[in-house]
Amino acid sequence: MRILLADDDEQLQRALRITLTARGYDVVAARDGAEAIDLAASAHPDLLLLDLGMPKVDGVDVIRAVRAWSKVPIVVLSGRADSAEKVDALDAGADDYVTKPFAMDELLARIRARARAASGDETDAAAVAIGDLTVDLAARTVRAAASADGGGATSVRLTPTEWRLLELFLKNPGKLLTRQMLLGEVWGPYHANDAGYLRLYVAQLRRKLEPTPSEPRFFLTEPGMGYRFEP
Incomplete structure (x- = not known):
């Protein structure tokens, strides 16, 4: 290299x-x-x-x-x-x-x-692991592994907007994504200053996908700049 x-x-x-x-x-x-x-x-x-x-x-x-x-x-x-x-x-x-x-x-x-x-080792993969969850970008599904007590795998439901935001994170692993970039890609150019939308939906992704939403491991905040997905 x-x-x-x-x-x-x-x-x-x-x-x-x-x-x-x-x-x-x-x-x-x-x-x-x-x-x-x-x-x-x-x-x-x-x-x-x-x-x-x-x-x-x-x-x-x-x-x-x-x-x-x-x-x-x-x-x-x-x-x-x-x-x-x-x-x-x-x-x-x-x-x-x-x-x-x-x-x-x-x-x-x-x-x-x-x-x-x-x-392309990460971004071309159809399935991405987030802790105990598996995200299938092609099928647009999020599933948790079967539980130790014999229960079957469970699915996590995401809204269309949550999916668009999640796909941006997963296709840019380790990359710092600015608030303006995320807002423009998900909500369009007229919402470039609507940071409240972004905070709300990042919080929802953490609540649904992070093991401990109050202490995020995967969807990290870069103060004053934006967010980063760390696989």
Whole structure:
């Protein structure tokens, strides 16, 4: 797997190159936004790790430029703490966001999640497990396993809107989905600011699908930004 690492912090870039190379990744590096765009086209990376505060071309503009012709997974690395800037990056086409300083194990897990999603190992599966439940996207069914006392499998009923929301989560495992994106996809462009709809339906999915709805394990909130489905 080839990773394009675009970051102007030489010390961090060197540390990441050593770590990623040691784990078997082929790493190419860019030190400014213009070089990142050129290498995204010429080096054919399988994933782009991108700092937002890049010289010459800002990271968000790099994302927009790459997204004009490529679906390569983009994971943003940035010390910018403003959630509005994170949302801008995600809405521009980034797949995930990791805030500096970050734990290397977390970054590696995000890379693996993006690689699985891009290869179709997760998104093409008709059936997805959520705890003890099995969701069949083709048949549009949710079933719980048979109970230990011999009872048969039980089904969970979802409304059409709950299904549309659930499908977006399941087809984007590990990816941070912004509130605007979810509202636009499920309710349409005229409801982009109706966050109450989204909170209500995420709460309903948790109530029906989470083992402990008050302590969600699968449908996670990213404060100020949106939600993430963690298989």
